[in-house]
Amino acid sequence: MNWGELERIDSTGMKEAILLQGESVKVSIKESHKAILEVAGSVRFKNVLMTGAGDKYLIPMISEYLWEYFSDIPIKTVHSRTLTDSPPKWIGKNTLAILLSQSGTTKDTLDAMDLCLSRGSTCVAITNRWERPEDRSLLDLEEEGGYVIRTRTKPYPEKSLPSTGTFHATLALLNLLLLEILAFSQRNSEIDYALKLQTEAIPDLIDKLSKSSRVIEWGKLAAKWGLNYVDKMFYVMGDGARYPVARKHALIMLMEGVKSDACDSRMEEFVHSLVETLEEENKEKKPLIILKPPSQTKSLETFQLVKRVWEKQAGKEKILEVAPQEIDKEIPIPQGNIENLLSPPLYAIPLEWQAFYLALLRGIDPGVSRLVGKIRSADTLTKI
Numbered sequence: 001m002n003w004g005e006l007e008r009i010d011s012t013g014m015k016e017a018i019l020l021q022g023e024s025v026k027v028s029i030k031e032s033h034k035a036i037l038e039v040a041g042s043v044r045f046k047n048v049l050m051t052g053a054g055d056k057y058l059i060p061m062i063s064e065y066l067w068e069y070f071s072d073i074p075i076k077t078v079h080s081r082t083l084t085d086s087p088p089k090w091i092g093k094n095t096l097a098i099l100l101s102q103s104g105t106t107k108d109t110l111d112a113m114d115l116c117l118s119r120g121s122t123c124v125a126i127t128n129r130w131e132r133p134e135d136r137s138l139l140d141l142e143e144e145g146g147y148v149i150r151t152r153t154k155p156y157p158e159k160s161l162p163s164t165g166t167f168h169a170t171l172a173l174l175n176l177l178l179l180e181i182l183a184f185s186q187r188n189s190e191i192d193y194a195l196k197l198q199t200e201a202i203p204d205l206i207d208k209l210s211k212s213s214r215v216i217e218w219g220k221l222a223a224k225w226g227l228n229y230v231d232k233m234f235y236v237m238g239d240g241a242r243y244p245v246a247r248k249h250a251l252i253m254l255m256e257g258v259k260s261d262a263c264d265s266r267m268e269e270f271v272h273s274l275v276e277t278l279e280e281e282n283k284e285k286k287p288l289i290i291l292k293p294p295s296q297t298k299s300l301e302t303f304q305l306v307k308r309v310w311e312k313q314a315g316k317e318k319i320l321e322v323a324p325q326e327i328d329k330e331i332p333i334p335q336g337n338i339e340n341l342l343s344p345p346l347y348a349i350p351l352e353w354q355a356f357y358l359a360l361l362r363g364i365d366p367g368v369s370r371l372v373g374k375i376r377s378a379d380t381l382t383k384i
Helices: 003-009 014-019 021-042 055-070 080-085 107-118 138-143 165-186 189-211 213-227 240-258 267-272 274-278 300-313 337-342 344-361 378-382
Strands: 047-052 075-079 095-101 122-127 147-150 234-238 262-266 288-291 319-322
Touching: 003 344, 014 021, 014 189, 014 344, 021 147, 021 165, 021 189, 047 055, 047 080, 047 107, 055 075, 055 095, 055 165, 055 189, 055 240, 055 337, 075 080, 080 107, 095 107, 095 165, 107 122, 107 138, 122 138, 122 165, 138 147, 165 189, 165 344, 189 213, 189 337, 189 344, 213 319, 213 344, 234 240, 234 267, 240 262, 240 288, 240 344, 262 267, 267 274, 267 300, 274 300, 288 300, 300 319, 319 344
Parallel strands: 047 075, 047 095, 095 122, 122 147, 234 262, 234 288, 288 319
Antiparallel strands: none
16 A cells, blocks of 8 residues: 555645644643633633534533533533524623634634623633634634633644644643633642643643554554445444544544544443444444543443444444554553543544545545535535
8 A cells, every 4th residue: 555645635734734733732832821821810700611613612522521520610511503592591791601713713603702792701712823814703802801822733824624733732722721720729739730741741642642653554554444334334432531532533534534424422322322223123233433441440341341242243343442552552641530531632643543544545635625614604505
């Protein structure tokens, strides 16, 4: 297989974006940590709302687990379109609203920002945009009593791709923001340890895993495996804070990047729904991509159940395990509960490589979307 020849299809530089993810996280933390500290020391609230669209909706679903481990203050993630169309009554002056958008100009998220401002909420934006555009953007918060925290990707500006440094940098800064807010009110050794992991260990692990030859080779093998089923459908399953990564792989990496049908599933829901697709009435069992939890987690038992049943009913060839801690054992991933809460981005990396190479094997440019622009709205869809 001449992978170098296939990589010429990549017109948008997705491979470079994956390779530079760790550096994007490191420089984002370096350049924005001071701004995060200023925000953390200034905001006052009684509940937290996090909102975005696309993978910027999935990112706060991961960070919720980290916040809820340390804090009893209510937190909720709502899609920015849903938030605007059906705004919860509790959003108001006691709400800290955190808005996420790579471009800073995503229409759904701007509508959500206007809603939160109209309710008197304290608004904080995390975006990869540094220069102010002519039209309205999240950067307007700097003039409207809110705050803006910026990621800094390498390369910059980064194109809107299914696999981007912005995903990792945004998740890192959101986690860091939440931890620093917690540290102002209840500093303790666990929070200090989580801050150290998020500022030092996790960025380094993202960098090493993104560039690891073993992870890249795993991605190529996983792509060849996926090529057998790409014209059918994939199930992608994850547990807890890893579930949003599984959802990202299904709905963004595979559907958007590979143009393949895929469905995400919560591991905790397996025995309540998905197990039925393995019954004999279903003559064509679907392939399963499953994120294997770390060994110290309680969910490992559920994983083992899923694996055993899927292999028995569908066949061993129709299950693909994803475990970054096992793909490259020379990159040690710390074990522990806090490490587990911060580990989801590490699982995204081998999946990014799988989707990248699977698209290439299909002759698809993995970063190109022809039907609709990245900043989606009803208006753009009517023009298709």
